[in-house]
Amino acid sequence: MCRHRSSRLAFALVAAALALGVVWTPAPFAQGKKLKIGVVYDYTGPFAGGGSELHALGAKIMIDYFIKKGGVEGYQIEALYADAQSKPDVAINEAVRMIEQEKVDMLLGFYSSAECVPAAARIEQLKKFMWITTCISSAVLENRNLKYVFRTQPSGRQFGLMSADFVAKNAKAKLGKDAKDLRVAIIHEDGAYGVDVSKGNEEGAKKAGFSIVLKEGYAATAPDLASLVTKLKRGRPDVVFHTGYNPDITLFLRQAREQGLRFSALIGHGAGYGVYDKLKESLGKDVNWFFNVDPISIWLTNEKALKKELPPMIKLIGDEYEKARPGTQVKSAHVGMSASNTYVFMTEVLPRAIKKHGGIDAEALRKAALEVDLPEGGTMLGFGVKFLGEGSPMAGQNDRAFPVIVQYVDDKPYIVWPASLQQREPVLPLPGTSPYAAQ
Amino acid sequence: MAIVDIFLLEALLNGVLLGGVLALLSLGLNLIFGVIDVVWICYAELIMLGMYGMYFLYTVYHAPIVAAAAVCIVAVAVLGVLLHVLVIAPLLGAAPINQLLATGGVLFFLQSAATVLFGIEFKNLGLRLPVLKVAGMFVSYSRLLAFAAALIGMVLVYLFLTRTYTGTAIRAIAQDRQIMPLMGVDSRRIYLITSALGGGLAGLAACLLVLQYDVHPFVGLSFGPITFLICVLGSLGNFVGGFVAAFVFAEIIALGGLYLDLEWGYVFAFAFFIVMMFVRPEGLMARRS
Numbered sequence: 001m002c003r004h005r006s007s008r009l010a011f012a013l014v015a016a017a018l019a020l021g022v023v024w025t026p027a028p029f030a031q032g033k034k035l036k037i038g039v040v041y042d043y044t045g046p047f048a049g050g051g052s053e054l055h056a057l058g059a060k061i062m063i064d065y066f067i068k069k070g071g072v073e074g075y076q077i078e079a080l081y082a083d084a085q086s087k088p089d090v091a092i093n094e095a096v097r098m099i100e101q102e103k104v105d106m107l108l109g110f111y112s113s114a115e116c117v118p119a120a121a122r123i124e125q126l127k128k129f130m131w132i133t134t135c136i137s138s139a140v141l142e143n144r145n146l147k148y149v150f151r152t153q154p155s156g157r158q159f160g161l162m163s164a165d166f167v168a169k170n171a172k173a174k175l176g177k178d179a180k181d182l183r184v185a186i187i188h189e190d191g192a193y194g195v196d197v198s199k200g201n202e203e204g205a206k207k208a209g210f211s212i213v214l215k216e217g218y219a220a221t222a223p224d225l226a227s228l229v230t231k232l233k234r235g236r237p238d239v240v241f242h243t244g245y246n247p248d249i250t251l252f253l254r255q256a257r258e259q260g261l262r263f264s265a266l267i268g269h270g271a272g273y274g275v276y277d278k279l280k281e282s283l284g285k286d287v288n289w290f291f292n293v294d295p296i297s298i299w300l301t302n303e304k305a306l307k308k309e310l311p312p313m314i315k316l317i318g319d320e321y322e323k324a325r326p327g328t329q330v331k332s333a334h335v336g337m338s339a340s341n342t343y344v345f346m347t348e349v350l351p352r353a354i355k356k357h358g359g360i361d362a363e364a365l366r367k368a369a370l371e372v373d374l375p376e377g378g379t380m381l382g383f384g385v386k387f388l389g390e391g392s393p394m395a396g397q398n399d400r401a402f403p404v405i406v407q408y409v410d411d412k413p414y415i416v417w418p419a420s421l422q423q424r425e426p427v428l429p430l431p432g433t434s435p436y437a438a439q
Numbered sequence: 440m441a442i443v444d445i446f447l448l449e450a451l452l453n454g455v456l457l458g459g460v461l462a463l464l465s466l467g468l469n470l471i472f473g474v475i476d477v478v479w480i481c482y483a484e485l486i487m488l489g490m491y492g493m494y495f496l497y498t499v500y501h502a503p504i505v506a507a508a509a510v511c512i513v514a515v516a517v518l519g520v521l522l523h524v525l526v527i528a529p530l531l532g533a534a535p536i537n538q539l540l541a542t543g544g545v546l547f548f549l550q551s552a553a554t555v556l557f558g559i560e561f562k563n564l565g566l567r568l569p570v571l572k573v574a575g576m577f578v579s580y581s582r583l584l585a586f587a588a589a590l591i592g593m594v595l596v597y598l599f600l601t602r603t604y605t606g607t608a609i610r611a612i613a614q615d616r617q618i619m620p621l622m623g624v625d626s627r628r629i630y631l632i633t634s635a636l637g638g639g640l641a642g643l644a645a646c647l648l649v650l651q652y653d654v655h656p657f658v659g660l661s662f663g664p665i666t667f668l669i670c671v672l673g674s675l676g677n678f679v680g681g682f683v684a685a686f687v688f689a690e691i692i693a694l695g696g697l698y699l700d701l702e703w704g705y706v707f708a709f710a711f712f713i714v715m716m717f718v719r720p721e722g723l724m725a726r727r728s
Contacts, residue, residue, distance in 0.1 A: 044551075048559035049655050086657075190702065218701045223460075223652075223661045226453035227696030227704060234446045247561050247653040254651070258570050258579035259449070282563050282653060 033075045035350070035360050037063065038082060038098030038107045040119075041134075045086025046221065049278070050245040051271050051334045052086075052111035055134045058338035059109055061320040066346050073354040077346075080104060084115050091115035092122050099126050105360050106131060108342065113137030113156070113193035120149045129365040131345050133338040136270070137192040138199075141396045148362045150349075150369045150387055152341045152379070154401035155394070156193060156269075159293045160200020160241070163267045166291075166405050166417040166426075167239050168208035174428035175238060175264055180209040185237035187228060187252075189244045190217030197243040197269045205241075213237050220248045228252070229259045238264045238429075238438070246272030250282040257286060262438040264429030267291040267405070276330040276408060287408055289430050291416070296404045298336030298380040300415055300423070305377045313343060314380055330413060333406075340380035348372045348385065376400065382421070446697065449576045454693030456579065458686035459586025463647060464666040465673065465681035466592055467640030473676030474613045474633040477527050477538045481546035482641060483659030483666060485522070487553060489515040489645025490654035494562045504566075512642035519638020520631055528630070546659070553656035561653035568650065581650035588647055592640060593682050599636075609633055613676070668712055674722025684723055687711075 041056035042048045063079045071077050080102050084091035091110070098104045106129040110116045116135035123130045124146045132140065132151040136159065141151065164184075171179050186201045188194030194217060205212050213235030218228060225248070232240065240263050244252065249272035273279070273292040280287055299318060303311040317339045321331060349368045350360070356371075357364035374385040384400035405417035407426055416426035430437040468482045479485070489511045496507035526545055530538045568580035600606035611619050612629045620626045652658060669688055673680030688708050695704030719725065 044554050044559060044656070046655065046657050046660075049561045053559055216700050219705075221661050222701065222705075223665065224453075224457050224692065225701065226457065227450055227693050228701045230446050230449050230453065230697055233449075247655065247658075250561070250563070250653055254567075255579070257567075258577060258581075259453075260570070260572070260577040278561055281565060282561070284565065284567065 034078055035072070035075045035106070036078045036080065036102070036104040038080050038095065038102065038104035039063070040082050040084050040091060040094055040098070040107060040109045040115075041111050042086045042115075043081075043083040045084075046247070047084075047086040047112050047245060050247075051275055051332075052134075054275065054332050054334035055111050055338040056081075056109070057321070057324055058317070058335035058340075059133055059342045061317055061324075061335070062339045062342035062346065064320075065316065072346055072350045075350070075354060075360060084110075084112070086112065088112075088115045088118055091119050095119050095123055096126070099123070099128050105129070106362070106365060108345070109133055109338070110135050112191070113140060113196065114191040116140045117192050120144075120146060124148055127362050129362040131341075131349070133341040134334075135193065137196040138394070139192050139196060141394050143393050145390060145395050147390065147395075148366050149396045150366075150398075151396060152344055152381075152385055152398045152401060153337070154295060154383075154403045155397060156196030156243075157200035157203070158401070159243075159269045159403050160197045160202070161204040162200075162403055162405065162417070163241055163269065163291070163293050164201055164204020164208055164210070167210070167265070167267070168204070169417075170426060170428055171208075174426065177238065180211070182208075182210045182239065183213045183235065183237045184210045184239045184241060185214040185232055185235055186212060186216075186241045187214070187232070187244075188217050188242070189220040189248060191220065193245075193271070194220075194243040198241070201241045201243075210239075218248070220245045222248065222251075225252050225255050226259065229255050229261050232256070233259065233261055240266045241269070242266060242273075243269040244272055246275065246278065247282075249273060250279070253283055253286065257435050261436065263436055264438050265291065266430075266436065267293065270294045270403075274333050276332065276411075276413065277328060279408075280329065280411070285433075286435055288410065289407065289427050289434055291405050291407050291426070292413070293403050293405050294333050295337050295381045295383070295401070296415065296421070297331065297333035297406070297413065298340055299331050300333075300406070300413065301380065301382045302421070305382065306380065307378055310380050317380075329411060330408075333413075336380060344372070344374075344379055344385060348374065374400070445575050448574075450693045450697040451690070452576060452578065454690035455686065456582035456586050457693060458689035459582065459589045460648070460651070461665065461669055461689055462682045462685035463585055463589035463592065463640075463644045464662055465669045465685055466589065466596065466678055467637040467644070468666060469670050469673070469676055469678040469681040470596065470633060470640065471637040472670065473678065474609050475523070475527065475531075475630055476616065476676075477531075477535075478542065478667070478675070479522070479637070480539060480542040480663075480667075481522070481549055481659075482637075483663035484546050484549035484553075485515055485518055485638060485641040486645045486648065486662070487654065487656065487659045488518060488549065489642045490649040490652075490658065491553065491557055491562075492642075493646055493649045494564060494654055497564055497566075498562070508643075508646040511646055512639050515642030515645060516635040516639035519634040519636075519641065522638070523630055523634035527634070528627075546663075550656050550659070557656065559656060561655045563653045564649055566650060579651075581647070584650065585647040588643060589682070589685075592643060593678060596636070596640075596678060605629070605632060668709070672712055672715060672723055674725040677722065677724050680722055680724025687723070 042052035082094040113135040136156040188198040353364040353368035406413040492511040496502040571578040673684030691708040692704040695707040
């Protein structure tokens with residue numbers, strides 16, 4: 001308990017220091033080669049509790065691991081942490097400040113797509129290397145032909161397409177309806193992240209022939225979503241596709257319950273839906289049977305299908321996570337995501353850039369990133385890595401990334417889609433014990 | 440065939456209930472401005488602290504909810520007094536912009552202090568109140584409570600201001616800050632009572648909002664701006680005007696959001712506000728310019 005409190009206090013102090021614009025730097029290395037990484041996440045503001053802080057934790061665990069190891073290929077690692085404060089303008093300013101004043105060699109992190117889209121353009125302009133661990137909006141990369149921006153995560157569009165595909169494949173067998181008779185609603189926060197996932201939902205729904213009864217965005221900070229719930233009641237969707245941060249997710253679900261919204265399935269897409277403990281705390285048992293689309297949790301991967309050095313890393317990350325957040329009921333996939341993506345950079349990109357391309361400048365890192373060729377099972381997240389190069393509409397995107405769909409059943413997440421990774425049959429429609437279950 | 444659109448009725452009802460929440464928020468702020476002539480920009484942050492108080496008392500220390508609410512209301516009232524003594528009182532004679540900046544500074548201070556003390560995680564009471572089903576419509580108990588509290592709060596404040604000696608003194612000070620001290624009214628005492636009352640109303644809002652929303656250091660961002668708009672729309676300092684404006688605003692949001700995208704509801708509400716600023720710059724219920 002004491003340890004829990006002190007770790008929370010320590011985190012809070014770091015967050016407060018970051019909020020005041022103070023950059024924390026570990027003891028400087030006096031001599032030798034050094035890679036300075038600017039790490040940007042939201043440590044304060046609404047995105048912090050919505051998942052960013054967990055991503056920041058994952059990245060920090062991995063960076064600290066390599067610092068303790070003495071660095072990579074003769075280069076010591078120094079990390080400078082900055083708080084984007086859940087504001088795109090602050091994210092850009094911090095990125096620029098890191099580059100121009102702190103002289104970092106590269107930037108890593110970025111939780112919110114709303115921050116990622118403008119920050120990527122600015123960092124590219126300054127010809128610095130940007131390694132995205134988190135944000136998923138296609139708009140970050142699509143048709144921008146960025147040279148120095150790379151993302152191992154799947155894109156938001158893939159999230160949206162996967163959930164629609166999952167419903168299409170289960171409509172007849174589980175819901176007893178042909179796809180054309182299935183009524184779906186797509187609701188999302190109206191930032192770059194929600195919009196991109198919703199486009200994937202819509203594309204997938206149209207392809208499957210679903211009837212879209214409502215597609216609507218809302219501000220994640222909206223104090224009231226009652227009208228949206230009323231419209232959903234009017235549309236009577238069988239399935240609700242929802243993309244949000246937090247606390248908009250809990251506000252929506254609370255108001256949906258209070259207003260008597262009923263459906264057969266609810267599929268969330270990452271962010272707030274990926275932090276099960278908070279969902280459970282807010283909604284209690286009501287969260288049972290909900291689905292979530294995200295890259296796989298590293299704690300749910302089939303270890304036998306991974307490269308042999310990865311399972312011990314997963315254990316190490318889990319141990320560090322437990323130290324930082326004792327008593328966590330369900331380890332959030334968020335921590336594993338950023339840890340895995342940081343690990344890929346440290347083990348695949350950085351050594352290659354140093355050994356083969358002569359250093360750590362943006363050009364060397366870019367060349368190294370483009371040469372990464374990991375097959376499926378090559379990362380802790382299960383997927384492989386091969387970045388799309390110049391000329392591709394999604395240059396910088398990992399072409400081998402894919403999300404999975406988990407279902408929360410009695411406080412445990414189970415992979416239910418894709419079929420090749422399925423841990424249990426999906427429970428569809430919502431059982432009658434759920435207050436949201438369609439009568 | 441239904442004679443009335445049940446969903447329209449539900450939206451109207453939701454508008455009324457949201458109006459109750461917004462009216463509750465605007466009550467204390469209007470009182471403060473009306474009497475002390477200072478806008479507490481950090482008003483929503485006082486509510487945030489009250490919400491944290493409820494969280495800790497009820498969830499961590501397992502205090503009965505009514506006792507927790509009573510403690511929170513008193514605690515936020517004390518915070519209101521402290522705010523006045525430490526920040527407002529030294530600036531009473533300063534330019535309004537200085538007062539505004541000072542309370543703005545308190546806003547950031549409170550947000551950062553809450554981050555340090557409570558962390559950035561969203562917290563909630565884990566309470567799920569029952570839902571009323573009336574004629575095919577669902578009514579949230581927590582919103583109904585907020586609505587009733589706003590109504591009762593407004594009546595009580597009105598009675599206090601019109602039926603008590605202190606209330607009369609408060610109104611007198613609000614009408615003329617310079618003359619009343621010359622007539623024997625202790626303006627410092629009146630300001631302290633008003634600050635306590637304003638803080639207490641923020642505490643009451645906190646007790647009811649925490650039943651509906653998660654609390655985090657930045658929860659004030661969701662309510663602060665809209666509360667100020669409502670106070671201005673209803674005529675700053677006029678709490679009856681604020682009450683009416685809250686319902687007008689909420690109905691525009693609810694109905695606009697029903698027939699168009701949710702965001703349009705807010706667009707219409709803000710457009711209405713801008714138009715009204717041209718038509719009635721003193722606010723909907725202005726008694727004097």
